[in-house]
Amino acid sequence: MFKIALKDLKLFRADKRAMLLTFLLPIPLITLFSLAFGGMGSSSGSKAMILIAADEDKTPTSKRILQQLDSLKEIDIKLTGLDTAKNWVRKGDEDAVLILHKGLKDSLDAGKEMPIELVYDKAKQVQMGLYMSVLSGNLMRIVGTKSMEKKAMNRFDSQNPGMDSAMKAGVHQMIASNFDGGSGADGKTANSDGGAILKATAMEAQKENAPGLVQAVAGTAVMMLLFSVAGLGASLLQEKEEGTLKKLLFAPLSPQSILFGKMISANLISIVQMVVMFSFSWLVFGLNIKQNIPALILMILATAFACSGFGVFLASFAKSRAQVQGLTTLIVLTMSAIGGSMIPAFVMPLWMQKMAVVSVNYWSIQGFYDIFWRVLPVTDPVFLSRVGVLFLIGLVLNLLAIRMYKKNILNIA
Amino acid sequence: MIKVENITKSYADVVALTGVSFEIKQGEFYGLLGPNGAGKTTTISILSTILKPDSGSVIIDGFELSKNPEQCKRSIGVVTQEIALYNKLSAYENLLFWGSLYNVPDAGLKKRIEETLQLFGLADRQKDKIETYSGGMKRRINIASALLHRPKVLFMDEPTVGIDPQSRNLIFEVLEKLHTDGMTIIYTTHYMEEAERFCDRIGIIDKGTIIAQGTLAELKSTGGIKESIAVTFTNLNEDLQLKLKEALLGDFHFSKQILTYYSAQIRTDLSKLILRCNELGAEISNIEIQKVNLETVFLALTGKQLRD
Numbered sequence: 001m002f003k004i005a006l007k008d009l010k011l012f013r014a015d016k017r018a019m020l021l022t023f024l025l026p027i028p029l030i031t032l033f034s035l036a037f038g039g040m041g042s043s044s045g046s047k048a049m050i051l052i053a054a055d056e057d058k059t060p061t062s063k064r065i066l067q068q069l070d071s072l073k074e075i076d077i078k079l080t081g082l083d084t085a086k087n088w089v090r091k092g093d094e095d096a097v098l099i100l101h102k103g104l105k106d107s108l109d110a111g112k113e114m115p116i117e118l119v120y121d122k123a124k125q126v127q128m129g130l131y132m133s134v135l136s137g138n139l140m141r142i143v144g145t146k147s148m149e150k151k152a153m154n155r156f157d158s159q160n161p162g163m164d165s166a167m168k169a170g171v172h173q174m175i176a177s178n179f180d181g182g183s184g185a186d187g188k189t190a191n192s193d194g195g196a197i198l199k200a201t202a203m204e205a206q207k208e209n210a211p212g213l214v215q216a217v218a219g220t221a222v223m224m225l226l227f228s229v230a231g232l233g234a235s236l237l238q239e240k241e242e243g244t245l246k247k248l249l250f251a252p253l254s255p256q257s258i259l260f261g262k263m264i265s266a267n268l269i270s271i272v273q274m275v276v277m278f279s280f281s282w283l284v285f286g287l288n289i290k291q292n293i294p295a296l297i298l299m300i301l302a303t304a305f306a307c308s309g310f311g312v313f314l315a316s317f318a319k320s321r322a323q324v325q326g327l328t329t330l331i332v333l334t335m336s337a338i339g340g341s342m343i344p345a346f347v348m349p350l351w352m353q354k355m356a357v358v359s360v361n362y363w364s365i366q367g368f369y370d371i372f373w374r375v376l377p378v379t380d381p382v383f384l385s386r387v388g389v390l391f392l393i394g395l396v397l398n399l400l401a402i403r404m405y406k407k408n409i410l411n412i413a
Numbered sequence: 414m415i416k417v418e419n420i421t422k423s424y425a426d427v428v429a430l431t432g433v434s435f436e437i438k439q440g441e442f443y444g445l446l447g448p449n450g451a452g453k454t455t456t457i458s459i460l461s462t463i464l465k466p467d468s469g470s471v472i473i474d475g476f477e478l479s480k481n482p483e484q485c486k487r488s489i490g491v492v493t494q495e496i497a498l499y500n501k502l503s504a505y506e507n508l509l510f511w512g513s514l515y516n517v518p519d520a521g522l523k524k525r526i527e528e529t530l531q532l533f534g535l536a537d538r539q540k541d542k543i544e545t546y547s548g549g550m551k552r553r554i555n556i557a558s559a560l561l562h563r564p565k566v567l568f569m570d571e572p573t574v575g576i577d578p579q580s581r582n583l584i585f586e587v588l589e590k591l592h593t594d595g596m597t598i599i600y601t602t603h604y605m606e607e608a609e610r611f612c613d614r615i616g617i618i619d620k621g622t623i624i625a626q627g628t629l630a631e632l633k634s635t636g637g638i639k640e641s642i643a644v645t646f647t648n649l650n651e652d653l654q655l656k657l658k659e660a661l662l663g664d665f666h667f668s669k670q671i672l673t674y675y676s677a678q679i680r681t682d683l684s685k686l687i688l689r690c691n692e693l694g695a696e697i698s699n700i701e702i703q704k705v706n707l708e709t710v711f712l713a714l715t716g717k718q719l720r721d
């Protein structure tokens with residue numbers, strides 16, 4: 001049985017066309033689909049960058065700062081609560097959010113460090129840099145001078161503790177007028193001090209995966225998987241047509257073990273293919289595959305089992321290799337279309353979504369959505385039910401394949 | 414070694430075997446000779462366990478085929494009519510795979526593969542993929558792949574159909590070697606020359622049954638067929654024909670200008686016949702001695718030619 005599987009893997013490796021179909025073709029497809037669905041759910045694209053901000057200070061000063069930022073043509077401020085804002089970053093919906101912490105006005109007045117924070121998605125270093133460059137310059141202009149003015153006054157106060165208040169007020173007046181006039185000239189110092197004004201905090205996003213990317217990767221993965229296992233299934237008929245199946249039957253091994261060998265190799269190839277596709281999506285498109293590895297492994301196994309079951313089933317009930325190839329194209333494309341491999345299931349009409357449940361694609365793609373987008377834990381019943389359905393589909397198809405195999409394939413001569 | 418008793422087999426609309434029986438001793442080279450469609454492949458398929466007979470029994474190496482197929486399979490090697498190899502794998506990889514199915518220990522198997530490749534003259538091409546091989550080379554590897562587990566019995570179904578002379582001779586040499594080494598072989602063919610050349614015993618099969626079997630000598634004497642002398646005359650008229658008929662003894666007949674004379678001792682009869690013809694003034698233009706061979710035996714038994 002394992003010898004047969006090993007031989008099938010060797011044959012697969014020797015078959016350049018199959019290798020290409022399995023490992024290379026999915027890559028442009030994923031790229032294509034992820035470009036097509038790329039904009040879905042993420043907020044890039046408009047000219048002015050939309051910046052989510054949370055105002056915890058809720059003072060006129062903090063409001064004024066946000067208003068002034070909003071008035072800039074390169075920034076659109078959208079206000080929300082602190083938790084919501086952080087959540088969006090955590091889920092990967094936003095690359096970064098600006099937070100004006102409580103006590104902003106007080107620290108501004110006291111000339112202390114400013115509690116302004118940019119919380120950003122750790123994986124989005126580039127976007128963070130962009131935000132930082134735009135924000136720090138502008139923030140400096142808006143609040144920086146104010147804060148330095150306070151700093152200068154504080155320094156003066158602490159150096160001259162004995163001075164009477166009337167004198168102090170006079171000096172403060174002087175300092176203030178000094179800063180008002182010189183804000184432009186002091187641009188350089190201001191900029192270098194910008195880091196102190198805006199603190200950047202990285203946040204590990206749990207779900208940086210845009211649904212468009214999940215759709216592209218999962219949809220393509222399942223569809224291509226179906227094609228490549230159908231190819232492997234067809235090799236059973238090729239063996240029959242070329243007489244090697246007959247020769248296998250001369251050997252002292254049970255006829256079923258030939259089929260089991262095919263099942264094993266189909267599963268292995270499926271698993272490797274998915275690992276390759278997800279790795280590619282991780283490396284190139286930043287799909288966060290590391291956030292829920294156990295669930296991902298489970299889903300890959302379930303999908304491999306269901307898909308390979310489909311492959312051997314198809315082969316066992318077809319009459320010839322040509323028939324398998326025709327059927328494969330027809331069934332895989334139909335299943336992929338209704339199951340949401342090409343178009344996301346949720347944009348399809350309701351009746352189609354209902355039909356989708358008969359396809360392997362649907363359960364698998366939804367499962368990958370669970371992992372990458374809905375971020376369900378591996379123990380979540382919804383997620384587990386999808387795994388269960390896939391294993392069930394695989395089981396039924398494999399059992400049918402065994403029956404049909406005895407009836408169809410083994411009647412040689 | 415092999416005992417086949419009255420096996421029958423029908424496909425959907427054809428009766429392929431109407432009752433085949435034969436027995437083969439250890440080390441015997443048995444030929445199954447018959448025209449296309451006679452039932453040779455069907456017989457081999459049943460013996461190699463991939464086809465179930467409708468009735469009858471087969472015993473191989475002491476094991477009843479229907480009860481102990483696995484045991485029987487271990488004793489047999491099968492070379493089919495069609496070449497069954499993985500084209501995308503090299504000859505070596507193919508042999509390694511086919512050999513491994515019979516649980517030959519790895520080290521032993523690799524040694525046997527080397528030896529077998531040597532035997533078939535393909536050692537230098539072993540790393541090449543089968544798809545780059547010529548038909549004859551493929552056939553050699555195909556035969557080699559059935560020998561790696563050292564079967565006690567070898568079934569070969571028309572292994573020389575559509576093959577170049579060089580490969581054919583190589584296969585013959587290997588077969589002779591295997592025979593001398595004591596392997597029991599069943600060899601099917603529709604070429605009588607092949608059957609005459611190798612076989613200790615021959616079964617002639619036609620329309621799903623064995624119509625005669627025995628050694629070559631035994632078969633030649635079946636059906637009472639004798640060798641004959643065919644004499645062609647230039648001046649054979651009715652008068653001359655009458656004179657000859659009176660003068661000749663034994664079994665003969667005339668057709669047009671040809672006299673066919675049957676005889677059990679053709680060498681002594683030949684000179685007598687020529688002498689008689691000269692005496693009677695018959696002018697001979699050609700003399701042909703027609704020996705008894707499997708072709709003529711088949712003709713005598715079935716009234717048709719072995720090859721269509």
Ligand SMILES: Nc1ncnc2c1ncn2[C@@H]1O[C@H](COP(=O)(O)OP(=O)(O)O)[C@@H](O)[C@H]1O
Pocket residue numbers: 412413424425426427428429447448449450451452453454455456
């Ligand atoms: N799979 C099959 N289905 C139907 N008829 C078959 C099948 N295989 C062989 N036959 C028929 O059985 C008879 C014997 O065939 P076969 O054993 O292949 O003869 P041979 O090998 O001597 O040429 C032929 O009449 C052939 O047409």
Ligand SMILES: [Mg+2]
Pocket residue numbers: 453454455494570571
């Ligand atoms: Mg045949």
